[in-house]
Amino acid sequence: MIAPIRETEPPVEEGTHASREVRRLVASLFLDEDREVDSAPSSVSHWKAWLLVGWAAAITLVYLASMLDLI
């Protein structure tokens, strides 16, 4: 007799999507680097991309203001 397949409960996901992303980013810093880049590159999400661009733009503006002695 074949045993019936026991249904399992789906794993409980802890935290929000954003917090899981942050944990993944931090964890990736400590993972083994001895490998090539991912073979199937995934695109960077909008908010992350714009976060970097926004940061870079803001820093550049502050820098220019500082070099021009405006601040």
Next chain:
Amino acid sequence: MLAQLQSFAVVALMAVASYGLGSALLRGLRVSVPSRLDRLVFGMTLGWIAAGTILAALGLVGPLHVPLIGPLAGLLYVPLIGVLTLTGAFWTIGTFLASQDSGPVDMASTLHDGVGASQSSGLAAPRWLLAFAAFAAVVASLGALMGAAAPTTAGDALCYHLELPKTFLAEHRLVFDPYSENATFPLLTEMWFLWGMALDGPVAASLIHWFVGLLFAGATVVLATPIVGRSWGWIAGCVALLVPGVTNQMTAPMNDLGLALTTTVALAAWWRAVMLEEGRRWLIVAGIAAGGALAIKYLALLFALAMAAGSLWAARSKGPKRQLVLEAAAVITVVAVSTAGLWYVRAAWHRGNPVYPFLTEVFSPDTPVYADAHETLPESKSRLGRTPWGAVAAAWHVTMHPERVGGRSHQPGVFFLAFLPGLLLARRLRGLGTLLVIGAAYWVVWYLLRQNVRFLLPLIPIGAVAVVWVLAEMGRFPVKARWAGMGLACGILAVYMLVAAERCRGQWAVAAGLESRDLYLARSEPTWEAASVSNASFGADAHLLSLDHRAYYFNCPVTREKAFRRHTGYHLAVASPDQLAPLLRKAGFTHLLLAKNLNWQGVQFDPTLPRLIDESRVVQGRHSFRVLWDYTFDDADGGRRHYQLVLVD
């Protein structure tokens, strides 16, 4: 115009000769360098190091000191250097032409080859980005060339980078001046300048450092290629060259770019030996380059600490790699010490301290110092504090307020702070982690020991590799964000380019030969007028005690008052005002150069000697310490300097 052409021709000859010497070394080591760019960078760097070391050896214990030809040494020194240079250059050209005849050369290799796409990210940079970065780098280089082709007015250059080679050439040997604090520094770059000055003059020395800047950018490409691929490697080279501190350094004969070049080449060779496992012979190349770095500046010791951290990181996994890393550390150390050792032995011989004026607390604690004692870790080199959080915040201060730590002209710019955080979004790239560990370790020791933006130049290539990986990863951004990010990056590079081109606007006439060098110096160099009067009146027969450290344009020996006061405490020996003149005469001084800044901008001069002279005049009357020449000069730093050339009578 002819003078300018001669300077360019001399530096071109030196470059060719050094390439020939370095190529011979590479062939002797049987190191396989398939790429033409790699061959150029490794060959030239090794050649410059070898040539400088040979000149230093000639100056120390070379055949010019054989008693038999002692009296002829002065006549032979310069011609010997010239003959060796010409021989080396023609031999190199002959070898090159012979290699052209022996078979076809793959011209595409220079631009597109490298260590292999399989070992790098394998991504090609957009052509338009590569073209833009190259255009910006070429314009910035030409801007810096205008500055380099003008007679230098940089303070440190006139203080010792050029002053010491001038003295060595005049004396035909590496003399030791106890009152020159820089006389026992590692002086490999100064040997390069000596080479140029022997054949031409100080402008050739400036052009050498400009050329070293180009080599530095090339070395960045060589370092980056195995990690991010050749096309992104070229962009990394352009980013490194466009850094404001780099283009500024390329305009003057200093040694910071020489240090950054040699540390980068050492790192690139270590990478080939250890990370790519291309053969242990690369360890010798790395050792020679590391020795070159140690022979240029003590700061290379800090980079050695960073490399040690990188080695530990690379050796963290057990196995054959760990053994290779340990072997690499041992071989590089032995070769580097053998290459640079003479400078440290020389310093120990003369000063009793191989790293004078640092660590005087350890090596020569009993030597009397009467003023301005040297400190290994002075407060002036730790303006950003020494706390764990400070090390992180320093990135902000270095970018936004470089004037607090060495000056805006030497700044690393905003590119790194703006884009390096993007590494958190980028995929992991093989090898980049090790490079970042080395960079982070250097950053920490820089923060703890020597907070000056000028000393961050060895870090620039590492930062450039990391930052181009972020740019490469922008290819995975949504379209609008990608274009915004790329546009911002290009905007920053464009500003860097304009700054480099605009910086030397005042030098274009003299650089093009339309203005005489003397006229240019008369309007640009504070000490030129005093030097002209001194040279016309006393020539080389006087001995000047000077408050200003800019000594190069004087034909007579110049001793800096600060160093003389530090080592002799003469000011303490003057019990009554009438003792000052006899004391100075007894020490051999015939004239004084007094300097005072009339406002609060720019450099300030010590008031001790002027005060003693004023007191002497009160007692002995106005006729004592007669003023022979008196003038004021409005300096570019905003200072209004008042100079007096005074007779010690």
